[in-house]
Amino acid sequence: xxxxxxxxxxxxxxxxxxxASFWQTTDYKALLESYDRCIxxxxxxxxxxxxxxxxxxxxxxxxxxxxxxxxxxxxQIIGLRDIVSLFGDNYLHIKAGSKLAWRYAIYMEILSxxxxxxxxxxxxxxxxxxxxxxxxxxxxxxxxSKIRKKLISxxxxxxxxxxxxxxxxxxxxxxxxxxxxVILEVIEKSNHQFVIFADRLDxxxxxxxxxVAIVDGFIQTVIDIKQNLKEKVVAFAFVRxxxxxxxSKMDPDFTRNIEGQVLRLHWDEYxxxxxxxxxxxxxxxSTIENNTRVWNAYTVNELQSNTGFKEALKLTLYRPRDILxxxxxxxxxxxxxxxxKIIIDDLKATANTISQNRLNDLHKEYENVFPALDIFTAxxxxxxxxxxxxxxxxxxxTSLALDSIDDKIxxxxxxLFESSIQVIQRLYSVGFFGLYNTQSSxxxxxxxxxDPDREFTLxxxxxxxxxxxxxxxxxxxxxxS
Numbered sequence: 001x002x003x004x005x006x007x008x009x010x011x012x013x014x015x016x017x018x019x020a021s022f023w024q025t026t027d028y029k030a031l032l033e034s035y036d037r038c039i040x041x042x043x044x045x046x047x048x049x050x051x052x053x054x055x056x057x058x059x060x061x062x063x064x065x066x067x068x069x070x071x072x073x074x075x076q077i078i079g080l081r082d083i084v085s086l087f088g089d090n091y092l093h094i095k096a097g098s099k100l101a102w103r104y105a106i107y108m109e110i111l112s113x114x115x116x117x118x119x120x121x122x123x124x125x126x127x128x129x130x131x132x133x134x135x136x137x138x139x140x141x142x143x144x145s146k147i148r149k150k151l152i153s154x155x156x157x158x159x160x161x162x163x164x165x166x167x168x169x170x171x172x173x174x175x176x177x178x179x180x181x182v183i184l185e186v187i188e189k190s191n192h193q194f195v196i197f198a199d200r201l202d203x204x205x206x207x208x209x210x211x212v213a214i215v216d217g218f219i220q221t222v223i224d225i226k227q228n229l230k231e232k233v234v235a236f237a238f239v240r241x242x243x244x245x246x247x248s249k250m251d252p253d254f255t256r257n258i259e260g261q262v263l264r265l266h267w268d269e270y271x272x273x274x275x276x277x278x279x280x281x282x283x284x285x286s287t288i289e290n291n292t293r294v295w296n297a298y299t300v301n302e303l304q305s306n307t308g309f310k311e312a313l314k315l316t317l318y319r320p321r322d323i324l325x326x327x328x329x330x331x332x333x334x335x336x337x338x339x340x341k342i343i344i345d346d347l348k349a350t351a352n353t354i355s356q357n358r359l360n361d362l363h364k365e366y367e368n369v370f371p372a373l374d375i376f377t378a379x380x381x382x383x384x385x386x387x388x389x390x391x392x393x394x395x396x397x398t399s400l401a402l403d404s405i406d407d408k409i410x411x412x413x414x415x416l417f418e419s420s421i422q423v424i425q426r427l428y429s430v431g432f433f434g435l436y437n438t439q440s441s442x443x444x445x446x447x448x449x450x451d452p453d454r455e456f457t458l459x460x461x462x463x464x465x466x467x468x469x470x471x472x473x474x475x476x477x478x479x480x481s
Contacts, residue, residue, distance in 0.1 A: 004328045006279040009321045011050035021278040022054050025271050027263060031055060035234050038226050039219055039258065041244045042265035044365055045321025048238040051265075052199045055236070059195045066113060070106070070198040076144035077204030077214070083151045084214055088163030091209050091250055097167045098217025103224060104174040105147040107183065108136045110194055110233065114186050123189040125182050132179065180228055187232040196235040198222065202243060207368035212246045215239070219247065223261050245369040267318050273309050275320055276327065284340075298331075302344045312347060314466035315354055317361075317431060318445070322467075326354060355470035362468075366430055376423055377432060380464060381472040389424060390458035392433075396420040421456055428456075432468065436461035 007017035028051060030037065042048050052069065059067045087097035114120045115133060126133070135153070137146035154173055155166055187193070201218060205211050222235040244262070248254045277291035280298055288294045296304050302311060316322035330346035363374045379395050380387075387395075397420045427433045434443035435454055443463045444454070464474055 003332055004324075005283045005331045006276070006324050006328050007283070009045070009324050009328075011047065011053055015053060017279065017282060018050055018053060019057070021275075021282045022050070023271065023275040023278050025267075027051070027265050028054065030263060031236065032058060035226060035231055037261060037263035038222050038234075038236050039244075039262045040236060040238045040265065041241055041262050042238070043241045043317075043319065044361060045317075045319040046265045046267060047320050048240075048265065049199055050320070052197045052238060056195075056197055064190070064192045066117075066192060066194050068109060068113065068194060068196045070109070070143055070196060071200045072144040072203045073142045074204040076142060076148055080144060080148045080151075080204075080214065081206070081210055083148060083155065085210060086155055086163065086166055089209075090163070091213055092252070093163050093167060094210060094213035095216045095220065095251065097163075097170060098214045099220045099224070100167065100170050100174060100176070100217075101147050101151060102218045102221040103176060104150070104179070105143050106196065106221060106225065106235070107176065107179040108132060108146075109143060110183055110196075111179065112136060112139060113194075114183070120186055120190045120192060123186045125185065129179060129182055132175070184229060184232060193231075194233040196222075196225070196233065198235065198237045201237060202240050205243065207242075207246055209250065212243070212250050215243055216247045216251055219258060223257065226261075240365075242365050242369055245366070249369060267320065269306075269310065269313060269318075272313065272318065272320065272323055273306065276309070276323060279324070298341050300341050300343055303342060303347075311344065315347060315351055315358075317358055317465070317467055322354075322358065326350070329354075352470045355468060355472075357471075358467050359471040362430060362432065370426060370430065373427075373430070376427060377468075377472070380474070383472075383474060385464045385466070385469060385474045385476065387462045388458065389421065389456050389460040389462060392424055392462055393420040393458070396423050424462070425456060428454075428462075431465055434463045434465060436463070 004014075007021070008014035011018050027040075031040070031051070032055070040048065040051065056067050056069060059065050084094060084098055084101070087094045111124075111129060111133060114124055115126065116139070135150070137149065151170075154170060161169075198218065201215050205215060219237050219239065222237040225233055225235045241264075247258065251258070273295070274291060277294045280286065281288065281294050284298065286294055286297065288297060292305060295309060299308055302308055312323065312326060315326055326347060327342070329350045330342040333346045333349055334340065334342045359377070363377070366373050376396060380392075424433065428435060429446055431446055434445040435456070436442075437444045443461075445465055464472070468474070469476060
């Protein structure tokens with residue numbers, strides 16, 4: 001038995017399993033059929049890299065379609081920060097300078113590919129952009145490295161120049177309108193299309209104004225490309241939810257420029273079940289077509305059928321990464337006992353560690369946009385799992401007045417809350433609490449980081465996400481039947 005029988009949790013490290021077992025979600029199909037939503041937002045482990053791989057594979061198979069993948073390198077982004085800081089302290093100035101730089105970089109990557117293409121290069125107006133092509137880096141160099149070196153060559157670091165002047169000079173030097181014209185002319189003549197995927201934008205990311213503005217500039221570039229290059233060049237940016245939250249908080253133009261361009265990745269029980277069964281079918285060489293029968297073939301007792309799968313999901317944040325980690329560990333434990341079917345004890349054996357890891361993941365993921373998150377989640381440790389909004393509000397209210405809270409966190413987060421119910425809404429939005437839905441007679445959890453779209457009254461019922469119970473030492477026996 002392999003250690004990761006259902007495949008590596010990192011899509012880029014197990015392309016064979018991914019391609020053989022890929023489950024086409026509604027989000028995947030939406031990205032294939034339309035370019036309307038070019039900013040794809042998802043929490044850690046929601047399959048952003050898997051989408052990039054499979055979407056790239058799809059477009060590479062199409063004729064006259066060139067696919068480019070962009071992934072910044074951590075050390076180059078860290079180095080880029082020093083250069084971008086020349087645009088000043090104003091967030092909008094940093095974003096504007098960053099957007100110019102990324103837009104130029106992507107245009108140059110496209111032009112470099114055109115110039116080396118056996119057919120398209122014949123339609124290239126090489127003379128008008130010769131100076132840009134000759135000064136751009138080699139194809140083997142990473143895009144973040146090339147734009148950093150380009151900015152160093154343009155911006156005189158030793159010279160004292162106002163940030164606004166630097167930005168306008170950069171715009172003049174890059175000649176973006178000219179580059180756009182040349183790109184469009186070539187693509188229209190050759191009838192080609194470029195599709196660009198930008199992933200791992202969190203590499204070297206630091207959640208301060210400078211770091212957020214660099215990513216914000218990249219996102220604005222992707223949106224501009226969609227609008228300016230008339231779908232001859234299509235670009236998608238895959239962004240973590242915590243970075244998206246930071247941008248929405250810092251960018252005053254967020255609702256106008258970005259909000260309508262976002263597709264949020266969403267996973268539910270149905271899609272996760274299909275994903276897992278597809279992987280089990282490939283991993284064990286099964287020819288069973290029905291997914292429930294596939295699941296039942298490798299589980300016993302309480303884990304049988306959809307009800308058993310729900311028990312497994314209780315230990316996850318409803319993300320592919322979580323359920324694959326859990327089941328890989330369970331099958332590995334079963335194999336050490338010479339079993340090819342997993343039992344509930346296989347899941348429980350690592351349940352405490354997994355619960356604590358998921359809670360740590362939550363804190364790390366949102367520590368910069370919700371600095372007091374760990375303080376608020378700790379309030380519900382060693383308690384029962386369910387509360388009314390009124391009860392939870394009372395618990396939170398006492399903490400808001402605590403002198404023990406760090407002054408920096410108070411200024412950044414705690415003092416900004418208008419009420420304890422607002423804190424509860426934030427805890428719901430990051431998936432910590434579920435809200436009872438009377439129509440479905442079940443608790444509804446938010447697993448994608450979006451803002452609450454439900455009403456919270458003092459009588460509304462809340463439930464801690466079961467995934468966190470063991471990590472918080474919550475007493476399951478206290479849950480009313």
